[in-house]
Amino acid sequence: MEKDVEFVKEIASKEKNFPQWYVDVVRKAELADYTTIKGCMVIRPYGYGLWENMQAGLDRRIKETGHKNAYFPLFIPESLLKKEAEHVEGFAPEVAWVTHGGSQKLEERLAIRPTSEAVICSLYSKWIKSWRDLPILINQWVNIVRWEKVTRLFLRTTEFLWQEGHTVHKSEQEAEEETLKILNQVYRDYIEKDLAIPVIIGRKTEKEKFAGALHTYTLEALMSDGKMLQAGTSHNLGQNFAKAFNIKYLDEDQQEKYVWQTSWGTTTRLVGALVMLHGDERGLKLPPKVAPVQVIIVPIMFDKTKKEVLEKAESIRAILKKNFRVEIDTRDGYTPGWKFNEWEMRGVPLRLEIGPKDMAQGQVMLARRDTGEKTAVKEEKLVEIVKELLDNIQENLFTRAKKFLEENIRETSDYNEFKKIIEKKRGLIKTYWCGSKDCEDKIKEETKASIRCIPFEQEEASGKCIYCGKEPSTLVYFARAY
RNA sequence: CGGGGUGUAGCGCAGUUUGGCAGCGCACCUGCUUUGGGAGCAGGGGGUCGGAGGUUCAAAUCCUCUCGCCCCGACCA
Numbered sequence A: 001m002e003k004d005v006e007f008v009k010e011i012a013s014k015e016k017n018f019p020q021w022y023v024d025v026v027r028k029a030e031l032a033d034y035t036t037i038k039g040c041m042v043i044r045p046y047g048y049g050l051w052e053n054m055q056a057g058l059d060r061r062i063k064e065t066g067h068k069n070a071y072f073p074l075f076i077p078e079s080l081l082k083k084e085a086e087h088v089e090g091f092a093p094e095v096a097w098v099t100h101g102g103s104q105k106l107e108e109r110l111a112i113r114p115t116s117e118a119v120i121c122s123l124y125s126k127w128i129k130s131w132r133d134l135p136i137l138i139n140q141w142v143n144i145v146r147w148e149k150v151t152r153l154f155l156r157t158t159e160f161l162w163q164e165g166h167t168v169h170k171s172e173q174e175a176e177e178e179t180l181k182i183l184n185q186v187y188r189d190y191i192e193k194d195l196a197i198p199v200i201i202g203r204k205t206e207k208e209k210f211a212g213a214l215h216t217y218t219l220e221a222l223m224s225d226g227k228m229l230q231a232g233t234s235h236n237l238g239q240n241f242a243k244a245f246n247i248k249y250l251d252e253d254q255q256e257k258y259v260w261q262t263s264w265g266t267t268t269r270l271v272g273a274l275v276m277l278h279g280d281e282r283g284l285k286l287p288p289k290v291a292p293v294q295v296i297i298v299p300i301m302f303d304k305t306k307k308e309v310l311e312k313a314e315s316i317r318a319i320l321k322k323n324f325r326v327e328i329d330t331r332d333g334y335t336p337g338w339k340f341n342e343w344e345m346r347g348v349p350l351r352l353e354i355g356p357k358d359m360a361q362g363q364v365m366l367a368r369r370d371t372g373e374k375t376a377v378k379e380e381k382l383v384e385i386v387k388e389l390l391d392n393i394q395e396n397l398f399t400r401a402k403k404f405l406e407e408n409i410r411e412t413s414d415y416n417e418f419k420k421i422i423e424k425k426r427g428l429i430k431t432y433w434c435g436s437k438d439c440e441d442k443i444k445e446e447t448k449a450s451i452r453c454i455p456f457e458q459e460e461a462s463g464k465c466i467y468c469g470k471e472p473s474t475l476v477y478f479a480r481a482y
Numbered sequence B: 001c002g003g004g005g006u007g008u009a010g011c012g013c014a015g016u017u018u019g020g021c022a023g024c025g026c027a028c029c030u031g032c033u034u035u036g037g038g039a040g041c042a043g044g045g046g047g048u049c050g051g052a053g054g055u056u057c058a059a060a061u062c063c064u065c066u067c068g069c070c071c072c073g074a075c076c077a
Helices: A002-007 A018-028 A045-064 A085-094 A117-127 A172-193 A240-245 A269-278 A306-321 A336-345 A356-361 A379-407 A415-424 A437-447
Strands: A032-034 A041-043 A075-077 A096-101 A104-112 A136-145 A159-169 A200-203 A215-222 A228-238 A248-250 A256-258 A260-267 A295-299 A326-328 A350-354 A363-368 A374-378 A409-411 A428-433 A450-455 A474-479
Touching: A018 A032, A018 A269, A041 A045, A045 A136, A045 A159, A045 A172, A045 A269, A075 A117, A085 A240, A117 A136, A117 A159, A117 A240, A117 A260, A159 A172, A172 A200, A172 A215, A172 A228, A172 A260, A215 A269, A215 A450, A215 A474, A228 A240, A228 A269, A240 A260, A260 A269, A269 A379, A295 A306, A295 A336, A306 A326, A306 A350, A306 A356, A306 A379, A336 A350, A350 A356, A350 A379, A356 A363, A363 A379, A374 A379, A379 A409, A415 A428, A415 A437, A415 A474, A437 A450
Parallel strands: A295 A326, A295 A350, A409 A428
Antiparallel strands: A032 A041, A075 A104, A096 A104, A136 A159, A159 A260, A200 A215, A200 A450, A215 A228, A228 A260, A248 A256, A350 A363, A363 A374, A428 A474, A450 A474
């Protein structure tokens, strides 16, 4: 550990000062930076490259499940936003309003979208006439503005990027199936396979659900400081919006009926999750599937052999380029050691070193970011080995994270022990809850822990509520959350 | 929006108590020597000391007002 700290002078210790470590890593790795606008960050090329790779993996899955992308306006007239009562109430405190066009005061204020249900529903009501128009499966990749009081890079910013899916169905069952399909086949698959982040899935309590939804499903990820982060949500909106926006269709049986809807989203917050879950004392550790640079070539340049080594490095890059995202660091004036640390801090999964010694033996050195392990590889085997190593790193990150998650799920039925765990160890607590908002609120008040989700797998034996002791109670996960 | 803290070069800070040439480390630029786990030497550039007003021969330093940021609460993806 001491050795690690020595290598990374620019970032705070993860163990000693996690919040500072997080900010340092995000900024020094050049993922993002602060701007002069309060709560708004700039996503720098390296961070945006990461986001683009993340988008690609999720967008593919969204399309594979039959959805299409579209674009709806940034502005939402106040009257539209107000149509669904619970929805407005939920979002009103954090809406940014446009009141003027040029110097002219607007007749009606325009909200900058805090989410797009309202504007999309207003159009769905125009587009949907017949059962033949259904289902509608639309997604959009856009920016969102929510006037949060406290912001943190990626985790909570005034403006952020996300995708939001909005679907319309004939029946309650079909909407429910869609909500769960997104949760499992799209989000869970993406987050676990591409981002190597294991998740706990389940339903949100009434208190925690989306404003205006019938119910909300969630994917929750455990960060390495023991706090949970909501990684994505999928809402079954029921007919709340259909009724508020008058979205009806004429069914096969010639009856006019309200539609059933869903909406679901994931955000740039997931970038923060990657940093917080996989990172270590040396900085970022990116999963190969989304890393902007998968292999960084560091040529070892001595005066006499510089030319040959650079040529060799260039030819290796040309070969690897066909299958991998690869870059070469030819900067003068930085020692190899400096570059090693730099690229490790930026989370590149594999480093390839090539110098005169290697050239003489027809080999290169490969160093893994996740384990630090260094091996010599013959040139003929390079492509094969790089592929193998990248797959292995991806898997290893997930396995480690999964183990960490499992080790930090603790069961208790004793409230005092519950408090101790939350205070000292954090992580998740698996326990029972009677279903009353009162108990939920009290626990939050006394321990800062909230119910992250009600898992789908309910064990047969029912337990007593951790707070009031009432039976029967539901199995839930509690944790402190971001 | 309540309680606390803090603003001095891109970053991290000293200087403020007791007013007297605006400094240090890192980063940056130039040159030479270097380069297999954060190189060395020499030279150089960069500041309306968060902002406004006041006291004074003289203000980073004292006074008044104001703004930003951070932490803890309340709110949240």
